[in-house]
Structures are given as structure tokens and as C-alpha cells.
Amino acid sequence: MQPRNMSMSGVVDLAALKAAGEAKQKAEQARAEAARTGAQPAGGGRLVFDVDEAGFQQDVLQRSTEVPVVIDFWAEWCQPCKQLGPLLERLAAEYAGKFVLAKIDVDANQMLFQQFGVQGIPAVFAVVAGQPLPLFQGAAPEDQIRQVLDQLVRAAEQQFGIVGAPIDPAAEGAAPAERPAPVGPYDALLEAASQALDAGDLGGAIQAYKNVLADDPANPEAKLGLAQAELLDRVRGLDAREVRKAAADNPADVQAQIRAADLDLVGGHVEDAFGRLIDAVKRTAGEERDAARVRLLELFEVIGAEDPRVTAARTALARVLF
Numbered sequence: 001m002q003p004r005n006m007s008m009s010g011v012v013d014l015a016a017l018k019a020a021g022e023a024k025q026k027a028e029q030a031r032a033e034a035a036r037t038g039a040q041p042a043g044g045g046r047l048v049f050d051v052d053e054a055g056f057q058q059d060v061l062q063r064s065t066e067v068p069v070v071i072d073f074w075a076e077w078c079q080p081c082k083q084l085g086p087l088l089e090r091l092a093a094e095y096a097g098k099f100v101l102a103k104i105d106v107d108a109n110q111m112l113f114q115q116f117g118v119q120g121i122p123a124v125f126a127v128v129a130g131q132p133l134p135l136f137q138g139a140a141p142e143d144q145i146r147q148v149l150d151q152l153v154r155a156a157e158q159q160f161g162i163v164g165a166p167i168d169p170a171a172e173g174a175a176p177a178e179r180p181a182p183v184g185p186y187d188a189l190l191e192a193a194s195q196a197l198d199a200g201d202l203g204g205a206i207q208a209y210k211n212v213l214a215d216d217p218a219n220p221e222a223k224l225g226l227a228q229a230e231l232l233d234r235v236r237g238l239d240a241r242e243v244r245k246a247a248a249d250n251p252a253d254v255q256a257q258i259r260a261a262d263l264d265l266v267g268g269h270v271e272d273a274f275g276r277l278i279d280a281v282k283r284t285a286g287e288e289r290d291a292a293r294v295r296l297l298e299l300f301e302v303i304g305a306e307d308p309r310v311t312a313a314r315t316a317l318a319r320v321l322f
Helices: 016-037 056-065 079-095 110-115 142-160 187-198 202-215 220-235 240-249 254-266 270-283 286-303 308-321
Strands: 048-050 069-074 100-105 123-128 131-137
Touching: 048 079, 056 069, 056 100, 056 123, 069 079, 079 100, 079 142, 123 142, 131 142, 131 308, 142 286, 142 308, 187 202, 187 220, 202 220, 220 254, 220 286, 240 254, 254 270, 254 286, 270 286, 270 308, 286 308
Parallel strands: 048 100, 069 100
Antiparallel strands: 069 123, 123 131
């Protein structure tokens, strides 16, 4: 998604990126709790909402760890804004939670206007996982806007694993519908999985964690345990010397880099593992690029979204991808 007539110079300094990484971990825990209780999603389930400088951290950065946030910079005196705004609101309702729309009045929020480097309005940005992305400027035709939104939604899911929860536009603000909670608790299953992992029964641990996730897909302990068990299973039997030599001799061999990255992580060289895969993503395209990106996301799960090394790697990945 390349910007049209838009500069990213002076874009908002997301020193908040670290906070967004921490927010993502909290969001995952909140989703797990919501799955058990049927609670309303973060952000109150609103599809369209106004944002000011005071609420930007929570309403945009934090929420962008759960769903793509599209930002509409507008002003009351701007006639094109009055054409584009209702269209974006209608599309937000139509997409029903695949993205949410944050509206920022530039007259009342000059700091955000300047930090994003907006050169004219209307201007539309997105924030995904704390990363700002310019979309387009001006009252673009609806078919072009749909194409950009489709690309945004697809990129957020495929490249960051971020998807929005379905929201019924007609039910905004209403009490959330009751939904069955997962069976749980999972203490016995999780303990059995942990014991299998400690005993080296990786196949048993993997299956036990998958059993929990089949009923409670957002369970953070099971997600972490499964990622760790699968990593250990992948490196079992590998000859570390041969793997590292193959990766060094064949920098363009994505599978060689993936195997070396797994060994890097198991050996505690977290930044090396992340950097190796980000370089592979940068150098490749198509299925090979996707394989390196997917493995990187899997390694993020092993370390945990709250770790600052994951936050930094997510930012580096976004720069390579966009």
C-alpha cells in the first residue's frame, strides 16, 4: 500500500511502539478472558469514534494491536472531508469489524496533525500493531478506497496476525450477546502438557496444547507452550554445525536461514534469530518471503509480545514489508 501524494516525514514518534507491544500482550489476555466471559471487546466495540491527543495511546495504539485502525484527518471547514467522511463511515459499517475508523479533527489536535506529517486534508492513515501507514490523501473514488482497505485488512492478518472481531453495526452500544464460554478450566491439561514437555515427549506436549487451543483458541499459556514445543521439535536431531555452515554458505537459501534461526533462538540468540529472518524477508519474494515471515511470527510467540526485542523486530518487519 503505497501513499498517494503523502509524506511520512515527521511521522508520530511511536516511542509508544514499546507500549503497543505491551498492549498487544494485554490484549491477548483480554481476548482470552472475553472468550470465557462473553465480555465486549476492547474499545467498546465501536466501529467509528472520535480521537484526541489525550486518547490516542489507548484508542488508536492499543486498539491497533487487535484490529487495523484507519485514521481520518478532517476539519469542519473542509468540503472534501464532508464527502469522504460519510463514505469511510459507511465502509466501516460494511466491513463490520475488519477495521475501525478513528476520526481526528485537525483543528483541535494540531500535534497529531504535525506528527503524522499530514500535508493536506482529508488524509487517511492506518495504524497496525503500533506502526503508522499512509493510505491516501483526498476524496478518492470508492472503488480505489475499497482496494486500499482490502489490502490493509489482508496485510494486517497475513503479516502481523491481527484481525478484528466481528461487530454488528446495528448493535453498536448494545449489550453484547451471550455466547458459550469455553469448557475449561484447563489446569490438568496444561499441567500434563508441561510435564510431557519436561520429559522430552514433544509429540505428547504438542497434542495436549492443541487440545486446549481447540476449545480455547486464545489461551495464552497454551499458545506459548505450543510455540515452544514445536520449536524444540523442529531442532531435535539437527546438526548445529552443519545447519550454521549451510546458512553461511547459502544466504539466499530461505529454508537454511529458517533452520539456523530456530537454532539461534534455542541457543538464546534472540536478536540474531529475528535479524536473520527479517533479512530473509527483505531479500526474497513470494512463497519464500512468506515462509520466512511466518516463521518469524512463530518465533515471536515463543518469546512473547511484551518483550522489547519482539517490539523492535515487529517494527523492523513492518519497514521491510511496507
